Amino acid sequence: MDKLFLIDAYALIFRSYYALIRNPRITSKGLNTSAIMGFCNTLNEVLTKENPTHIAVAFDHGLTFRHEAYPEYKAQREETPEDIKLSVPYIKQILGAMHIPILQVDGFEADDIIGTIATQAGKKGISTYMLTPDKDYGQLIQENVYMYRPRHGGGYDI
Numbered sequence: 001m002d003k004l005f006l007i008d009a010y011a012l013i014f015r016s017y018y019a020l021i022r023n024p025r026i027t028s029k030g031l032n033t034s035a036i037m038g039f040c041n042t043l044n045e046v047l048t049k050e051n052p053t054h055i056a057v058a059f060d061h062g063l064t065f066r067h068e069a070y071p072e073y074k075a076q077r078e079e080t081p082e083d084i085k086l087s088v089p090y091i092k093q094i095l096g097a098m099h100i101p102i103l104q105v106d107g108f109e110a111d112d113i114i115g116t117i118a119t120q121a122g123k124k125g126i127s128t129y130m131l132t133p134d135k136d137y138g139q140l141i142q143e144n145v146y147m148y149r150p151r152h153g154g155g156y157d158i
Contacts, residue, residue, distance in 0.1 A: 004121050005052040005148070006103075006114045008132035009059045013039055013091065015133045015150065017084050024083075032083035036090050042150060043100075046131060054126075056117075057095055058103040058110035059088075111137065118145045 016038020025033045046052065095102055103113050114130050114137070121128045122144035129148040130137050137147050 002054065002126045003050070003052045004054040004117075004126050004128045005046055005050065005056075006118055006128065006130050007043070007046075007055070007057040008110045008114060008130070008134060008137075009039075009057050009088075009091070009102075010110060011132045011134045012042055012150070013084060013087065016042070017081065017087070031086065033087070033090075035084055035087040036094075039087075039091050040094060042131075046148075050129070052129075056101040056103050058113040059092075060109045061104045061106055115140050121145075 013035045017032075017035040019038060020034035025037050027033055047055070092102060103110075103117075105113055111132075111134070114132075118128045118130055118140055119142070122142055125144060128145045130140065130146070131148045131150075133150055135149075141147055
């Protein structure tokens with residue numbers, strides 16, 4: 001049976017970074033690797049414990065159609081920490097080395113991409129898991145489409 005995992009990259013990266021904010025993982029050259037380590041640990045756990053037949057990681061890509069329609073969309077958010085900005089290229093390199101597809105579409109957020117693919121895959125009978133700590137994905141749950149939420153301290157809620 002096909003088992004698809006779709007990962008919300010930035011949601012997981014931010015979660016990993018802030019989970020270690022009080023005790024960050026810093027290299028000898030000063031690079032904060034907390035986000036990289038947390039992301040890779042979660043990815044490895046999914047690959048080894050869940051054994052998906054298909055997997056992809058979705059990234060947000062710049063401003064979206066929502067920003068054009070509503071300029072105040074997410075305007076109150078703080079700027080992304082520099083440590084996260086520096087971590088993203090490393091994470092993308094790791095995904096490339098593992099031959100895990102990166103999904104990124106101009107004008108759309110990761111949740112748009114994941115929601116579209118999950119809905120289509122679910123209708124085709126593919127068991128689809130949306131890996132994200134973002135509770136908003138709950139509205140996408142339907143037959144064959146599940147939310148796979150990391151728990152604090154390890155493990156997952158499905």
